[in-house]
Amino acid sequence: MFHYLDLLGVIVFAVSGALEARERGMDVFGACAIGFVTALGGGTLRDMVLQHGPVFWVRDSTYIVLVTLASVATFLTAQRHTVPRRILLIADAGGLAVATTIGVQKALAASVSPVIALLMGVVTGVVGGIGRDVLCNEVPLVLCEDIYATVCLVGAILFLALRATHVPTDLASPIAVAFMFALRVAAIALNLRLPAVLRGPWRRQEWPDHGSNETP
Amino acid sequence: MFHYLDLLGVIVFAVSGALEARERGMDVFGACAIGFVTALGGGTLRDMVLQHGPVFWVRDSTYIVLVTLASVATFLTAQRHTVPRRILLIADAGGLAVATTIGVQKALAASVSPVIALLMGVVTGVVGGIGRDVLCNEVPLVLCEDIYATVCLVGAILFLALRATHVPTDLASPIAVAFMFALRVAAIALNLRLPAVLRGPWRRQEWPDHGSNETP
Amino acid sequence: MFHYLDLLGVIVFAVSGALEARERGMDVFGACAIGFVTALGGGTLRDMVLQHGPVFWVRDSTYIVLVTLASVATFLTAQRHTVPRRILLIADAGGLAVATTIGVQKALAASVSPVIALLMGVVTGVVGGIGRDVLCNEVPLVLCEDIYATVCLVGAILFLALRATHVPTDLASPIAVAFMFALRVAAIALNLRLPAVLRGPWRRQEWPDHGSNETP
Helix, strand or coil, rough: CCHHHHHHHHHHHHHHHHHHHHCCCHHHHHHHHHHHHHHHHHHHHHHHHHHCCCCHHCCCHHHHHHHHHHHHHHHHHHCCCCCCHHHHHHHHHHHHHHHHHHHHHHHHCCCCHHHHHHHHHHHHHHHHHHHHHHHHCCCCHHHHHCHHEEEEEEHHHHHHHHCCCCHHHHHHHHHHHHHHHHHHHHHEEEEEEEHHCCCCCEEECCCCEEEECCCC | CCHHHHHHHHHHHHHHHHHHHHHHCCCCCHHHHHHHHEEEEEHHHHHHHHHHCCHHHHHHCCHHHHHHHHHHHHHCCCCCCCCCCHHHHHHHHHHHHHHHHHHHHHHHHHCHHHHHHHHHHHHHHHHHHHHHHHCCCCCCCHHHHCCHHEEEEHHHHHHHHHCCCCCCCCHHHHHHHHHHHHHHHHHHCCCCCHHHHHHHHHHHCCCCCCCCCCCC | HHHHHHHHHHHHHHHHHHHHHHHHHCHHHHHHHHHHHHHHHHHHHHHHHCCCCCHHHHHHCCCHHHHHHHHHHHHHHHCCCCCHHHHHHHHHHHHHHHHHHHHHHHHHHHCCCHHHHHHHHHHHHHHHHHHCEEEEEEEECCHHCCCCCCHHHHHHHHHHHHHHHHHHHHHHHHHHHHHHHHHHHHHHHCCCCCCCCHHCHHHHHHCCCCCCCCCC
């Protein structure tokens, strides 16, 4: 079941990438390229850094096929704003939660230290979105947005803590996923912000206010 | 002979990178750096992803030496517009055709599935140009331009189809290269466009019209 | 002792990345991310290209811990312009000198040719700063600034020349580090420029004059 959640997370990320590409005026290939980077970029960097066997999507073409289909379908059907941004953000929260958990697991399987496993969880969760924004010539939203990478960080710590107290992976994984999903959705719904001391002081003025901030 | 075509393709990509760097006001080192990324970026990413032995230019310094010489020579001699853009685009078409074919071959040598081999061909062909544009702080042209990545995709499919029907590599390679070269040159000469449904609707307005569109 | 210099260089790079992130209005996570990229990006690319064992910081968590602490501390304490830019540039010169020397050494340990070792030294020295600028959505300063990559290049050649004449590494390393440090500091203090033929002609007009050019 976890594997299907993983594939679902990948699809959601691909859709978000393809939507961004379409809004940027890219063609169908651009949509696929941004879809790939968004959906697979984090795991690719993780696997290249760990050098623990080949990159995950090289041995299992399912990922590439799914991302391509999702990106092309998104490109062909999407009109601006037909999918409410809120729905996309919530789906994205699911993808983020699953990707981070899988990232920590794969790092532990490569027998690295907990610090590195933590970092690999965050990398798997957020690097795809960073790549998407760099290719679209923007400052990555993740680096400015308040409660996004924080979710990965806290969730990865929770997963590692559960594993350290001998909770089996099959139980620790859904707990961590559910926790991260709930935290991210709460951050979107309640417009949670980091404490001021952890935010950059010039943020409000200098960056356009897109992302999770359109509160009710 | 194919090896020399490969080196020629690398030189062409390096020249195009160094020209871009010079137009951006970079110094001679910047020209070399952009030359490296444009000429070797795609193959580097391919080899890092496949993890099938070291990156190709690490074991054969010829590539680095040629790219350095080509970039420095381009930087020192180029003035704006002394090389007609059309000539460069045609040379670039040759580099693209060779790089894509080699990318597919190397992926097959790492015994991956055809889907991954296809993707690796496209990656080898276009990622260098994407890196060049990201470093120059632009939205990558490849992701917006109509018939560029499409050429790689169609050419890689042709090569895989020929191999699947037991055409030997020594014959399939030049066929695929010639096909891609002709298709790309035709796209430039005739200003071919993708069907409207595969293009981004806001493209014309939002992106400056550089690239292959200065038709007669 | 060299190992401690290495850690010091990493910290300096992390501080410079976190300062840049703060000036860009990023939050504390963005500061850490930019700190990571600046401090570890060059060595990471080097190790991924060489494929000679895992990336250096995967097996030694010290690097990640130090970079995190340095980035967070910088984010929390820095106000704009409290650290004089000149001090930072001099510290950065130290980091650059050490990183380049270590890059060449690690490449030689992977038994590559001198040309590749040279390139790996430059990559280790400058790629972190390039990644920082790309994530901050700027044209990388290194590619436009006169005497920066040049320092790495000349220093790496010096180190290789010393090794080729059988000077032991323990002696060649500090000589190369001191030379690069002195050269870079001199370039900052005296506002050294490359000869005009090696500079881009439109540089002065098109790029904002930040970096090492605020001479007395």
